[in-house]
Amino acid sequence: MTRTIKHRIWSVLQQTLTIALMMFSGLIVAVLASMSAPENYTDPTMQEVSDLGAMRAALALLLLLFIPWYRKIPLVLIIIGGFYAVIVQGDPFVLAIGLTVWIVRAQQRWQWIIAFGGLAAILLNMGWHIFGVLRQGDHVPTAEGILIILILGFAAIGLVLSISLMTRQRRKIDQAHAEVEAVEHDRDVISSEMTRQTEREYLAREVHDTLAQRLTALSLQTGQMQKSLTVTDQGELAAALQETKHYSDQALRDLRTLVSSLRDQGEQEPLVPSVAPAGFQDLRTLLDDAAQQGLMIHPQVLLDSYDSAPDELQRAVLRISQEALTNVMRHSADKTVHVRIDGQPGHGVSLEFTNRTNSTQHFDRGTGTGLLGITERAQLLGGTAQEALLEEHFRLTVKLPWTVE
Numbered sequence: 001m002t003r004t005i006k007h008r009i010w011s012v013l014q015q016t017l018t019i020a021l022m023m024f025s026g027l028i029v030a031v032l033a034s035m036s037a038p039e040n041y042t043d044p045t046m047q048e049v050s051d052l053g054a055m056r057a058a059l060a061l062l063l064l065l066f067i068p069w070y071r072k073i074p075l076v077l078i079i080i081g082g083f084y085a086v087i088v089q090g091d092p093f094v095l096a097i098g099l100t101v102w103i104v105r106a107q108q109r110w111q112w113i114i115a116f117g118g119l120a121a122i123l124l125n126m127g128w129h130i131f132g133v134l135r136q137g138d139h140v141p142t143a144e145g146i147l148i149i150l151i152l153g154f155a156a157i158g159l160v161l162s163i164s165l166m167t168r169q170r171r172k173i174d175q176a177h178a179e180v181e182a183v184e185h186d187r188d189v190i191s192s193e194m195t196r197q198t199e200r201e202y203l204a205r206e207v208h209d210t211l212a213q214r215l216t217a218l219s220l221q222t223g224q225m226q227k228s229l230t231v232t233d234q235g236e237l238a239a240a241l242q243e244t245k246h247y248s249d250q251a252l253r254d255l256r257t258l259v260s261s262l263r264d265q266g267e268q269e270p271l272v273p274s275v276a277p278a279g280f281q282d283l284r285t286l287l288d289d290a291a292q293q294g295l296m297i298h299p300q301v302l303l304d305s306y307d308s309a310p311d312e313l314q315r316a317v318l319r320i321s322q323e324a325l326t327n328v329m330r331h332s333a334d335k336t337v338h339v340r341i342d343g344q345p346g347h348g349v350s351l352e353f354t355n356r357t358n359s360t361q362h363f364d365r366g367t368g369t370g371l372l373g374i375t376e377r378a379q380l381l382g383g384t385a386q387e388a389l390l391e392e393h394f395r396l397t398v399k400l401p402w403t404v405e
């Protein structure tokens with residue numbers, strides 16, 4: 001608060017000094033201008049001021065009193081200053097001050113017309129003073145007087161134009177800087193929003209591909225346990241309980257891995273995988289787990305140099321296969337799926353999953369989040385995902401690029 005008060009006081013002092021200097025300069029200019037008009041004095045020696053000279057001097061002092069409000073009423077200064085300079089044939093000092101502020105703010109055509117009219121008034125005032133010097137004859141050095149009038153007149157015009165145009169240019173630069181800062185601020189906001197959106201999408205995919213998959217398997221296994229309760233075979237019930245505990249442990253382990261990954265990565269690239277892929281071993285484990293859950297799989301895997309494939313590609317193949325097999329377990333009529341995965345470096349990877357649908361019921365797509373996640377994963381790598389509902393089968397085809405460095 002103290003710094004703000006000091007700044008305001010300093011600003012007021014600067015403005016006061018500026019106005020005082022302008023009024024003092026105007027007084028000097030008025031005195032010099034009166035010396036170029038012989039009718040301002042009763043005799044050629046300029047010892048006594050005439051009535052006309054006194055009237056002009058009084059008007060000059062009166063006009064100087066308008067200077068403190070030059071920023072608020074520039075048009076008033078142009079009007080009264082132009083009247084004093086052209087009609088009364090005084091000095092154009094007040095006119096020049098109002099004209100400077102007016103040119104700085106001029107935007108429309110009529111404003112520029114007034115500005116050019118003010119400049120023309122200064123030129124006309126120069127002509128009046130030159131004519132006044134010529135009328136004094138041998139009492140004053142004519143050439144020197146005319147030269148002084150020309151220098152002062154064109155200097156006034158030059159100051160008006162230079163100050164006003166430089167101020168306009170500076171304001172344009174400040175405005176451009178403000179627009180750049182606003183754009184940079186908007187860019188930072190958009191970048192932050194995009195980062196958060198990417199993090200949310202990453203978190204949604206990770207939860208769906210890890211924890212949700214395990215919980216789905218756990219739900220299906222719980223259903224099998226309910227059926228086993230009607231069976232007297234204790235061994236089958238014990239096996240079902242063992243499988244349930246196995247899926248629960250996997251779900252807990254995936255949750256811990258996901259939380260640790262989010263904590264460790266922080267604000268790093270959100271597409272960094274939480275667990276490094278293990279090539280064929282991941283696919284083998286996935287197919288074995290699906291088979292243990294009661295899914296009949298007919299696999300055909302033809303992959304060349306898959307263990308050395310990019311981590312992003314291996315992870316996408318694993319997650320897409322995992323989601324496709326889960327969809328088969330949920331919606332297949334006979335829990336049977338034909339899996340074909342083939343590919344090689346430079347030619348891409350093709351995944352195809354075909355399962356039988358229940359012809360007696362309308363095909364149920366479920367919530368659609370599984371197919372949406374598959375499509376998103378494929379598109380992130382520049383691939384495609386297509387689904388086809390045939391007469392008695394549902395087929396999912398995914399193609400992923402496999403670039404060679």
